[in-house]
Each structure stands twice: as structure tokens, then as C-alpha cells.
Amino acid sequence: MKQVEEGSLLWxxxxxxxxxxxxxxxxxxxKENKGLQFKDYQSLWNWSVNEIEDFWKxxxxxxxxxxxxxxxxxxxxxxxxGAKWFENAKVNYIEHIFRNYKKEKTAIFHTSELRPELSExxxxxxxxxxxxxxxxxxDLGVQKGDRVVAFIPNIxxxxxxxxxxxxxxxxxxxxxxxxxxxxxxxxxxxxxPKVMITVDGYQYGGKVFDRFNVVKEIQxxxxxxxxxxxIPYINGAHPFTGLKNVIxxxxxxxxxxxxxxxxxxxxxxxxxxxxxxxxTGKPKPIVHSQGxxxxxxxxxLTFHTDLHEDDRFFWFTTTGxxxxxxxxxxxxxxxxxxxxDGNPAYPDLTMLxxxxxxxxxxxxGTSASYITSCMKEGLDPSSRFDLTQLKSISSTGSxxxxxxxxxxxxxxxxxxxxxxxxxGTDVCTAFILxxxxxxxxxxxxxxxxxxxxxxxxDESGHSIINExxxxxxxxxxxxxxxxxxxxxxxxxxxxxxxxxxxGIWRHGDYIKITERGSCVIYGRSDATINRGGIRIGxxxxxxxxxxxxxxxxxxxxxxxxxxxxxxxxxxxxxxxxKELTEEIIDIVKNQIRTQCSPRHVPTEIISxxxxxxxxxxxxxxxxxxxxxxxxxxxxxxxxxxxxxxxSLHYFEQFAKEKLRK
Numbered sequence: 001m002k003q004v005e006e007g008s009l010l011w012x013x014x015x016x017x018x019x020x021x022x023x024x025x026x027x028x029x030x031k032e033n034k035g036l037q038f039k040d041y042q043s044l045w046n047w048s049v050n051e052i053e054d055f056w057k058x059x060x061x062x063x064x065x066x067x068x069x070x071x072x073x074x075x076x077x078x079x080x081x082g083a084k085w086f087e088n089a090k091v092n093y094i095e096h097i098f099r100n101y102k103k104e105k106t107a108i109f110h111t112s113e114l115r116p117e118l119s120e121x122x123x124x125x126x127x128x129x130x131x132x133x134x135x136x137x138x139d140l141g142v143q144k145g146d147r148v149v150a151f152i153p154n155i156x157x158x159x160x161x162x163x164x165x166x167x168x169x170x171x172x173x174x175x176x177x178x179x180x181x182x183x184x185x186x187x188x189x190x191x192x193p194k195v196m197i198t199v200d201g202y203q204y205g206g207k208v209f210d211r212f213n214v215v216k217e218i219q220x221x222x223x224x225x226x227x228x229x230x231i232p233y234i235n236g237a238h239p240f241t242g243l244k245n246v247i248x249x250x251x252x253x254x255x256x257x258x259x260x261x262x263x264x265x266x267x268x269x270x271x272x273x274x275x276x277x278x279x280t281g282k283p284k285p286i287v288h289s290q291g292x293x294x295x296x297x298x299x300x301l302t303f304h305t306d307l308h309e310d311d312r313f314f315w316f317t318t319t320g321x322x323x324x325x326x327x328x329x330x331x332x333x334x335x336x337x338x339x340x341d342g343n344p345a346y347p348d349l350t351m352l353x354x355x356x357x358x359x360x361x362x363x364x365g366t367s368a369s370y371i372t373s374c375m376k377e378g379l380d381p382s383s384r385f386d387l388t389q390l391k392s393i394s395s396t397g398s399x400x401x402x403x404x405x406x407x408x409x410x411x412x413x414x415x416x417x418x419x420x421x422x423x424g425t426d427v428c429t430a431f432i433l434x435x436x437x438x439x440x441x442x443x444x445x446x447x448x449x450x451x452x453x454x455x456x457x458d459e460s461g462h463s464i465i466n467e468x469x470x471x472x473x474x475x476x477x478x479x480x481x482x483x484x485x486x487x488x489x490x491x492x493x494x495x496x497x498x499x500x501x502x503g504i505w506r507h508g509d510y511i512k513i514t515e516r517g518s519c520v521i522y523g524r525s526d527a528t529i530n531r532g533g534i535r536i537g538x539x540x541x542x543x544x545x546x547x548x549x550x551x552x553x554x555x556x557x558x559x560x561x562x563x564x565x566x567x568x569x570x571x572x573x574x575x576x577x578k579e580l581t582e583e584i585i586d587i588v589k590n591q592i593r594t595q596c597s598p599r600h601v602p603t604e605i606i607s608x609x610x611x612x613x614x615x616x617x618x619x620x621x622x623x624x625x626x627x628x629x630x631x632x633x634x635x636x637x638x639x640x641x642x643x644x645x646x647s648l649h650y651f652e653q654f655a656k657e658k659l660r661k
């Protein structure tokens with residue numbers, strides 16, 4: 001495909017589209033009820049971040065948040081970390097979802113490789129199953145603050161399990177069954193769950209993966225488990241023999257005529273725990289609040305994703321990625337959501353386009369890599385599928401290249417709002433998004449989200465425009481973590497976000513903000529490995545590689561490429577007398593595939609003599625990544641702080657010979 005220049009204008013909304021947008025309705029409401037008039041989105045955004053307390057107070061009022069005693073103040077302090085929102089308010093996230101209950105209306109469409117028929121689940125069925133499972137959890141003694149974990153794919157039961165858990169004020173956490181055993185144990189063991197919900201396996205790419213033995217090993221490591229609720233997914237008659245304290249899903253949801261109740265919790269009490277791996281140590285258990293997520297999801301999904309009651313909202317995701325939580329949040333708007341469990345390229349790359357046609361999808365959420373794969377394959381969905389209902393495509397996981405934008409207009413639909421969005425597990429949302437009232441420019445994210453004071457900082461902490469810098473948030477944001485689990489003194493939170501700029505959230509992305517308010521993301525500025533939108537910490541890769549006895553040490557980095565994909569080399573130091581053979585390469589790949597996930601198998605494995613380390617023996621990943629991206633050594637590394645500075649020259653030469661041809 002012919003190269004498209006970044007910033008090329010590709011689409012402008014019609015006046016009819018602008019008038020129908022939720023954000024236009026909101027702006028009219030502000031004018032009529034608050035006397036606030038804004039000429040355009042940028043002026044609205046400026047108000048929302050410069051008067052953040054007034055803005056979020058308005059969001060509370062506009063969405064009629066249910067809290068019996070209101071709140072004492074919008075924001076306790078503007079200092080970060082430590083800012084608390086809407087203190088003394090009592091809310092329940094799930095209660096606000098069920099405000100959209102309409103007995104016969106379809107709430108959830110779902111399908112999978114194992115359940116190929118597209119099923120429609122009514123709000124009545126969702127209510128009944130949630131109420132039944134809630135009663136089972138009550139019978140097990142689950143109450144506010146207890147943890148319920150799920151080793152479960154993106155299927156209908158996963159949504160019911162979340163609803164039943166959070167409606168009680170208990171704390172949810174999930175992992176996808178394609179995660180390696182140790183990755184799951186490292187997550188769940190930290191948070192000491194009372195109940196686990198699990199499947200016996202899953203199917204991906206036409207191949208069935210039996211995970212029952214993995215489930216047994218996970219259960220054996222979780223000393224706090226009092227019950228395990230089991231879903232026979234790959235084997236409808238699976239007895240689950242060998243597990244302790246088992247309850248079959250059909251029995252757990254067998255209660256009838258139950259009334260669903262909602263435990264009101266403090267606005268800043270936990271809703272769920274998501275895991276985002278840093279470059280060292282075990283995965284970070286990030287705790288989000290019921291109220292913060294409620295407000296942010298209502299705002300983002302209503303105004304930016306522009307979900308209406310008649311929309312059908314899809315995102316390709318697993319339960320191990322925050323986009324699953326975001327997708328489920330679509331029910332807050334009254335729209336229907338679409339779930340899919342399986343390989344998006346099985347039996348071929350048209351799978352998701354066929355689903356779009358069959359489900360009459362209106363909002364198609366996917367990854368940049370899926371779009372670029374379709375582009376490379378030469379697909380033309382517009383000529384093969386009826387996509388009449390489709391009104392927007394959203395993309396995340398990595399920046400969508402300009403050619404990806406253009407391909408959507410040329411081969412999917414001419415009249416589309418295309419939003420490449422960026423945020424993360426840390427905030428369980430996107431704070432750089434789209435809005436259907438703005439034009440679409442190739443390679444650019446349309447806008448910074450309302451209420452999110454996103455800026456680009458240089459190394460000295462100065463805000464910059466039209467230059468690449470660190471993505472920062474300079475004001476508190478409701479869905480920031482309330483804390484990390486077991487981080488009593490806040491050290492891990494401080495080190496994760498506030499170590500570079502005092503009192504300023506540094507997110508870990510490179511960003512350029514244009515004069516018109518749009519943004520370009522240049523990938524992660526940290527060392528996390530991001531494949532297919534699923535991030536994993538390098539420490540988890542190293543943990544898998546360490547099992548290969550022939551390898552002494554390893555280092556992995558994720559290099560973004562211009563086509564929207566990435567190059568992920570794994571550099572290994574062999575033990576004395578050992579050589580990197582094809583057999584060892586296969587062993588390493590298998591270790592990563594099984595212990596971490598199939599998505600994170602490196603592009604290439606390369607033997608090196610030495611890895612650069614600090615004086616205290618810590619491998620330095622970020623400087624290596626920057627060198628491989630073409631930065632001079634002297635700009636990215638202080639040789640005086642290294643025990644072996646000469647080792648950097650190998651990576652400089654490697655970049656010239658392999659990556660800068």
C-alpha cells in the first residue's frame with residue numbers, strides 16, 4: 001500500500017453526525033443548565049482539566065449517580081498520589097449497570113470457537129443468573145472486601161461472575177486461561193482469594209487446550225481458597241475430580257426468583273484488581289475504586305466511544321486485559337456488548353468481519369496489529385460483508401500507523417469515525433481517545449479525554465507541544481489506582497508513576513501533542529513487552545528463560561516498527577561451553593509459550609557475549625531499547641554507572657546492521 005503521510009485529513013463528520021453525538025447533547029446541557037458555552041471540543045477539554053472539580057461534579061450530576069447521602073467534597077487534594085474523590089459517597093458500580101435493565105432487550109451477544117452460534121442474552125437472563133450466583137457467593141460467606149478470582153475466557157459466564165462479585169462489594173480479579181501457570185499463581189497468590197471461578201480449558205485457532213491440570217496446580221498454591229466454581233467449557237461433562245470444594249456452575253446459578261441486591265461501598269473502596277507487570281519483581285496488583293471506574297467509564301464510553309442505547313459494542317480482548325473490563329462497562333450506557341473467545345485469525349482473518357456482519361456491530365474495537373494484518377493480507381471487507389451498521393472503529397494496544405487508518409476507509413467503510421486510543425491497565429481506560437465530532441487525521445489520536453490533563457513533558461519537566469516527550473498527567477484522575485495490593489507504605493506506587501517528576505503521573509509512553517490538540521503515540525517508554533495488546537513484564541519472560549539450564553542470562557526488549565508491529569529480540573548469554581542451537585531456541589520459545597503466553601514468544605533469539613549491567617548488577621533494558629531504536633549511546637546511558645560499559649557497543653552495531661538498513 002502507498003505510504004500515507006502522518007496528519008493527512010481522512011474524514012470529517014457530517015453535521016448530522018455531530019448533532020447526534022452524545023458529546024453534543026452534553027454541551028447543550030451545559031449551556032442550558034450551567035450557563036457554560038464552548039465553541040469546540042478543545043475549549044470544552046480546557047475547561048474540564050483546568051476546572052476539574054467543577055467538571056467531575058457536573059459528570060456526577062449529568063449521569064445522576066446513585067448515592068443515598070451524596071458526598072462531602074469532589075476532591076480532597078490536587079496533590080498526587082493521595083487525592084481522594086467524592087469522599088463519603090456510597091455507590092455500587094453494578095447497580096448503575098442494572099439501571100439499564102429492560103427485560104426483553106439483548107444485553108449480551110456472545111460466541112466463541114467452542115460456541116460458534118451467536119447467542120443473545122436478555123437483560124432478564126443476565127439479572128437472573130447474576131442474582132443466583134450472588135446468592136451462591138453469599139452462601140460461601142463472600143462479603144465486602146473478599147477477593148474472587150477467575151481463570152476464565154471471554155465468555156458470558158465471565159460477565160455474570162464479575163457482576164455477582166462486585167454487587168456484593170467483593171473484589172474481582174481475572175486471568176485468561178492462556179496465561180502460563182506461574183503467571184497466574186504470581187497474580188492470584190498475592191491477593192489471597194476466597195473463591196476461584198474456572199474453566200477446564202479453552203479453544204484457540206481450532207486447537208483445544210486442556211487446562212485442568214494447571215487449574216489443580218493453581219488451586220494447590222492458593223491456601224486461602226474456600227471454594228472453586230467450575231465451568232465445563234471444553235468438556236460439558238467434566239467431573240473436575242481432584243479439585244477441592246467444587247461447585248458446578250449450573251448449580252451455582254440454579255437459584256430461582258432471587259432478588260439482586262447491591263452492597264453500597266465507599267466511593268474509594270476497591271472494585272477490582274488488575275495486574276500490570278513492571279520490569280522487575282512480580283506483577284503489580286493495581287486496585288481501582290468502584291466510584292472512580294464508574295465515573296470514568298460513564299464519561300469515556302458515553303462521550304468518546306459515543307455509545308447509545310441501540311449500539312452494539314465489541315472489542316476483541318481476553319479477561320487478562322483491561323479492555324475486557326472496559327468492554328463490559330459498555331453496559332453502563334444501555335448499549336449491548338459483544339463477546340468473542342477465540343483466535344481472530346481463525347479460520348482466517350475475516351473472522352471478526354464476519355462477526356461484525358452477523359451481530360450488526362456498530363462499534364468495532366480491535367488492535368492495531370489486527371488491522372495491519374488485514375491490510376497486509378489484502379483483505380477488502382467492504383466487498384464481502386454487510387457493514388451497514390458499523391459507525392466507528394477503535395484501535396488500541398499499539399499506535400495505529402497512518403496506512404492502517406487509510407486502509408479502514410478504503411476497504412471497510414467510507415463513513416467511519418476511526419479512533420486510535422491510548423491509556424492502560426493502570427487507569428483501566430483510555431485518556432487519549434476519539435470523539436465523533438472531530439475530523440480524523442492519519443496516524444493521530446483525535447483528542448485528550450475530558451477531565452484528563454494529559455501533557456507531554458521533556459526531561460526537565462517542561463510541557464511541550466509538537467515535540468515528543470513523556471506522557472504525563474498533571475492533575476488527579478478518578479480511575480487512577482487507589483493503591484497497590486500489599487503496598488502499605490505506597491512505595492511501589494510511587495516508584496511506578498511518580499519517580500521521574502515529583503507529584504506528576506508519568507505513564508510510560510512517548511507522546512507528541514499537536515497544536516490542534518490531537519496526539520501521536522510512539523510506544524512505551526518503559527520496557528514492558530506488548531503483544532496483541534497484552535502487556536507482560538520482562539521479569540516474567542526471564543523467569544521462564546531461567547529454566548533453560550544452558551542459558552546464563554537474558555534480556556528482552558520491544559521495538560516498535562513503522563508498520564505498527566514490533567520487533568522483540570531476546571538476547572541470551574550462554575553458559576560456558578554451550579552454544580545456542582535450534583534445539584535450545586525451541587526450548588526457550590516453548591518455555592515462554594507455556595509459562596507466560598503464546599503471544600510473547602520473541603521474534604528472534606540472539607546469543608551475545610555480555611549484557612550491560614549497573615554497578616549493583618541490574619540489567620539495563622531501557623538504554624538497550626533506545627540504542628536499538630537508533631539513539632547514540634552517550635544520550636541514553638551513563639557509562640560510569642555500568643560495570644561493563646563496553647557491552648553497549650554490540651547493540652549499537654546490531655542496530656546499524658539489522659535495524660537501520
